[in-house]
Structure formats: C-alpha cells, structure tokens
Amino acid sequence: MWRIPVPEIVHSIAAAGELGAGDVHLWLVDVSGQSPPLHTTADFLSAFELARAETLPTGKRDRYLRIRTVLRLLLAHYLRIPPRSIVIRNEPNGKPTLATRHHMDIRFNLSHTGGVVLLGFSRAGDIGVDAERRNRPADFPKIARRIFSDNEYACFEQLPDAQQRSFFYMVWTRKEALLKGIGRGLRVPMNAFEVTGPTPSPARFQSGMLRIPVHDEWYVGDAAFDSDYCCAYALPGLPADPRLFQRSEGELCSEWRHTHG
Numbered sequence: 001m002w003r004i005p006v007p008e009i010v011h012s013i014a015a016a017g018e019l020g021a022g023d024v025h026l027w028l029v030d031v032s033g034q035s036p037p038l039h040t041t042a043d044f045l046s047a048f049e050l051a052r053a054e055t056l057p058t059g060k061r062d063r064y065l066r067i068r069t070v071l072r073l074l075l076a077h078y079l080r081i082p083p084r085s086i087v088i089r090n091e092p093n094g095k096p097t098l099a100t101r102h103h104m105d106i107r108f109n110l111s112h113t114g115g116v117v118l119l120g121f122s123r124a125g126d127i128g129v130d131a132e133r134r135n136r137p138a139d140f141p142k143i144a145r146r147i148f149s150d151n152e153y154a155c156f157e158q159l160p161d162a163q164q165r166s167f168f169y170m171v172w173t174r175k176e177a178l179l180k181g182i183g184r185g186l187r188v189p190m191n192a193f194e195v196t197g198p199t200p201s202p203a204r205f206q207s208g209m210l211r212i213p214v215h216d217e218w219y220v221g222d223a224a225f226d227s228d229y230c231c232a233y234a235l236p237g238l239p240a241d242p243r244l245f246q247r248s249e250g251e252l253c254s255e256w257r258h259t260h261g
C-alpha cells in the first residue's frame with residue numbers, strides 16, 4: 001500500500017543511512033544562509049567547480065558553491081569516499097551523473113528554486129526532480145494552455161480559482177521531473193504526456209508527439225516537504241517509496257566537519 005512520505009528532520013547525515021538497492025532519498029536543503037568559509041568549500045569541491053565559481057557574479061557564485069557543496073557531501077555519504085574525490089560528469093544532454101569509476105549504481109538529480117535545492121538520489125534507476133516556489137506571480141491559465149495536455153487543461157479549467165494554482169504547480173513540477181528523469185529537459189513538448197492522477201501515477205505518453213523513444217513506464221509523484229515549495233520526482237518502473245529529509249546547507253557542513261574532522 002502506498003504511504004504518503006513524511007519529511008524527517010535528520011540530526012546527522014549518517015542518520016539517513018545507506019542508499020540500499022531500490023531506495024530513493026529526497027533532500028530539501030536550505031541554501032539561503034551564509035557560505036561556509038572558503039577553505040572549507042575548497043576542501044569539498046573540485047578544481048573545475050572552484051574555477052567555474054570564479055566566473056559567476058557574487059550572488060550566483062555563493063549559491064553555486066553552496067549547492068555543489070551539498071551535492072558532494074550527500075554523494076560522499078552514500079559513496080563513502082571524500083567529497084572532493086567524486087567525479088561528476090555531464091551527459092551530452094546536460095544531465096549531471098557520476099563517473100562510472102565509482103562502481104555504484106547511484107543516480108541523482110537536482111533542482112534549485114528560491115533559497116532551496118531539492119536533491120534526489122536513487123538506486124532504483126534514473127531519477128528526475130523538480131522544485132518550484134509557489135508564490136511566483138504568473139498567468140497560470142495561459143501557461144497551462146500551452147504545456148498541459150487537453151485532459152489536464154480540462155481538469156485545470158474545472159477547478160475553482162483557489163485550487164488552480166496548486167494544481168498548476170503539481171502538474172508543472174511533475175512534468176519537469178519526468179523530463180529531467182529521461183534527461184531531455186524542456187526541449188520535449190510538455191503537452192505530449194500526462195502526469196495527473198493519484199500519487200504516484202504513471203506518465204501516459206501520446207505517441208508521435210513525444211518524438212523520443214520512451215520504453216520504460218515512468219512514475220511521477222509529489223514530495224510534501226514545505227508548503228512554500230512544490231516538489232516532484234520521477235522514476236522508471238514501479239512506484240518507489242521515497243524517504244524525505246530536510247536540513248540546511250550550514251547544518252550539513254558543520255555535521256560533516258564534526259564527524260570527519
């Protein structure tokens with residue numbers, strides 16, 4: 001029986017435990033705080049990341065450093081190797097992935113919005129995640145008409161105004177999570193598949209419109225972290241039962257320093 005995942009406030013990264021075969025862990029991490037001291041960041045990140053950070057304007061640089069630090073700390077926990085020794089590559093489509101030399105079937109994906117980053121880690125195959133801050137003003141009916149399927153748009157239209165916004169964000173984040181799971185990003189038309197239904201629900205592809213081969217059945221679901229953010233994940237195969245964790249980047253860094261010196 002499917003259970004709605006409830007976020008756990010973990011008190012150390014170690015409390016998250018291992019990522020066993022078939023496991024899916026989702027982390028919502030606050031990255032809005034102060035950057036860790038530079039020497040600490042340099043201990044965690046690769047030379048490429050540090051060089052890239054130097055090319056960014058100050059605000060974006062701090063956020064980039066914090067996000068990459070969080071990604072590496074969590075990967076280091078699951079892989080049990082130092083954060084800096086992890087080799088992350090981008091696939092030709094831009095999706096970041098672990099280099100095969102790590103000999104682990106861990107897949108990951110991330111999404112940043114506002115002051116948070118949502119990270120998904122899976123040993124149940126590929127994964128895509130998406131997070132959106134809910135309070136952004138937008139012309140929801142106009143965007144929905146463009147990116148929803150006809151069925152989804154009909155559902156959207158029937159809802160009272162007060163419910164349209166949350167339905168919009170649910171469908172939007174599920175669609176982006178799916179596109180990021182299959183690695184295609186927004187080059188694929190978002191109205192070419194449907195993601196509505198009880199959580200988690202299989203995506204239904206309209207053949208011909210997707211223009212890419214998708215052989216696996218993909219499942220999309222929502223992660224009820226924080227009412228300010230709408231979070232979704234997508235996985236191939238059977239629906240998984242993800243565990244949810246919520247921390248801040250500063251807390252993760254200090255826990256790591258405390259444990260690893």
Ligand SMILES: CC(C)(COP(=O)(O)OP(=O)(O)OC[C@H]1O[C@@H](n2cnc3c(N)ncnc32)[C@H](O)[C@@H]1OP(=O)(O)O)[C@@H](O)C(=O)NCCC(=O)NCCS
Pocket residue numbers: 067093094095096109110111112113128129130131176179180181182183184185186187
């Ligand atoms: C991937 C994409 C959907 C991201 O959408 P977004 O809402 O702006 O951003 P999010 O915060 O949700 O996700 C960004 C993260 O997704 C990951 N990502 C990038 N490309 C990806 C892909 N093809 N598939 C899955 N994940 C991808 C990265 O980790 C990225 O963060 P990073 O750059 O800090 O490492 C969007 O950039 C896209 O469609 N890219 C495809 C390529 C494309 O169309 N490029 C247009 C310029 S030519």
